[in-house]
Amino acid sequence: MKALGIEGTAWNLSVGVVNENKVLSHISKPYQPNSGGIHPREASQHHADNIASVIDKAIKKAEIKPTEIDLISFSQGPGMGQCLRVVATAARTLSLSLDIPIVGVNHCIAHIEVGRWKTGCEDPVVLYVSGANSQVLGYRSNRYRVFGETLDIGIGNALDKFARKIDLNHPGGPKIEKLAEKGNKLIELPYIVKGMDFSFSGLITSAENQINKKPKQDISYSIQETAFAMLTEVTERALAHLSKNEILLCGGVANNKRLTNMLETMAENRDARLYKPKPEFLSDNGAMIAHTGLKMYKSGIKHTTNINIKPNYRPDTVEVRWR
Numbered sequence: 217m218k219a220l221g222i223e224g225t226a227w228n229l230s231v232g233v234v235n236e237n238k239v240l241s242h243i244s245k246p247y248q249p250n251s252g253g254i255h256p257r258e259a260s261q262h263h264a265d266n267i268a269s270v271i272d273k274a275i276k277k278a279e280i281k282p283t284e285i286d287l288i289s290f291s292q293g294p295g296m297g298q299c300l301r302v303v304a305t306a307a308r309t310l311s312l313s314l315d316i317p318i319v320g321v322n323h324c325i326a327h328i329e330v331g332r333w334k335t336g337c338e339d340p341v342v343l344y345v346s347g348a349n350s351q352v353l354g355y356r357s358n359r360y361r362v363f364g365e366t367l368d369i370g371i372g373n374a375l376d377k378f379a380r381k382i383d384l385n386h387p388g389g390p391k392i393e394k395l396a397e398k399g400n401k402l403i404e405l406p407y408i409v410k411g412m413d414f415s416f417s418g419l420i421t422s423a424e425n426q427i428n429k430k431p432k433q434d435i436s437y438s439i440q441e442t443a444f445a446m447l448t449e450v451t452e453r454a455l456a457h458l459s460k461n462e463i464l465l466c467g468g469v470a471n472n473k474r475l476t477n478m479l480e481t482m483a484e485n486r487d488a489r490l491y492k493p494k495p496e497f498l499s500d501n502g503a504m505i506a507h508t509g510l511k512m513y514k515s516g517i518k519h520t521t522n523i524n525i526k527p528n529y530r531p532d533t534v535e536v537r538w539r
């Protein structure tokens with residue numbers, strides 16, 4: 217079977233075509249804000265302007281005819297409502313005009329499934345760290361359960377927010393990483409872990425208060441050391457609690473080398489192993505939506521074209537029938 221998947225929950229409009237064995241094509245057209253963070257109206261306009269051509273390019277690159285596609289999958293949520301609507305409308309149009317089934321996919325679960333597919337790990341504790349999302353998940357009794365998550369903002373948005381304060385444009389995470397490499401003095405910032413949950417907004421406010429007092433590279437270094445230690449602690453506790461020995465790192469912030477190192481060290485100390493897909497499958501991408509939709513469909517999940525978008529779609533509300 218061949219599935220075409222459309223991703224567009226936030227900044228990246230991306231379309232992938234996959235079959236059961238491989239990614240046949242995978243085309244992205246990211247929205248880049250001129251200033252500030254992501255503006256939902258502008259992002260959705262960007263998606264609307266480009267979605268037809270990105271779909272067209274993905275089909276051509278896969279070297280197939282539109283009539284050879286067997287299934288349409290789309291990211292149903294979580295994400296920005298206006299962006300999700302553009303994606304859902306395009307997916308429905310394709311499904312109706314080609315007269316093929318449609319499946320709505322939970323974006324967080326798609327990150328997990330593409331990670332399992334591309335790294336070969338089987339039953340990991342997942343650390344999903346992106347702009348809007350920061351969660352520690354694991355599979356138990358037919359669901360991806362959320363064992364810990366942010367109580368306020370995602371770690372990526374936290375890094376982007378601090379970056380904007382020091383005049384670095386979006387996305388700020390990679391720029392903070394570069395600055396942090398030059399820092400070496402640890403400034404005390406709030407380390408907030410409550411039970412299995414964590415919080416970043418107090419940490420960022422406290423870091424912002426240091427801007428005119430301490431070198432930017434030391435503040436960046438301290439943000440990373442503190443925030444990533446919080447994430448590593450909760451991931452380690454989830455591993456112990458669930459008796460698992462695989463960790464899957466995914467989401468845009470997973471590109472960060474320091475976070476990867478910290479998790480690797482923790483994994484080594486516990487005889488566990490860290491898995492991380494290639495960068496193209498870490499950040500938001502259409503192939504992960506196509507792949508997950510295909511798994512869902514083959515497990516017997518069927519949707520109709522009047523399927524709704526879900527801006528606050530939680531992964532633990534989805535019954536996982538394909539594992």
Ligand code: ATP
Pocket residue numbers: 225226227228294295323345346347348349370371372373375376387388389390393467468469470471472473498499500
């Ligand atoms: P989601 O819809 O899942 O929240 P997203 O729209 O935030 O996804 P992603 O590509 O998963 O998209 O993540 C983007 C985030 O990753 C941005 O906040 C960006 O600053 C951050 N990021 C990217 N590379 C790095 C890096 N090397 N270090 C730290 N953060 C990074």
Ligand code: FE2
Pocket residue numbers: 323327346467468499500
């Ligand atoms: Fe994502």
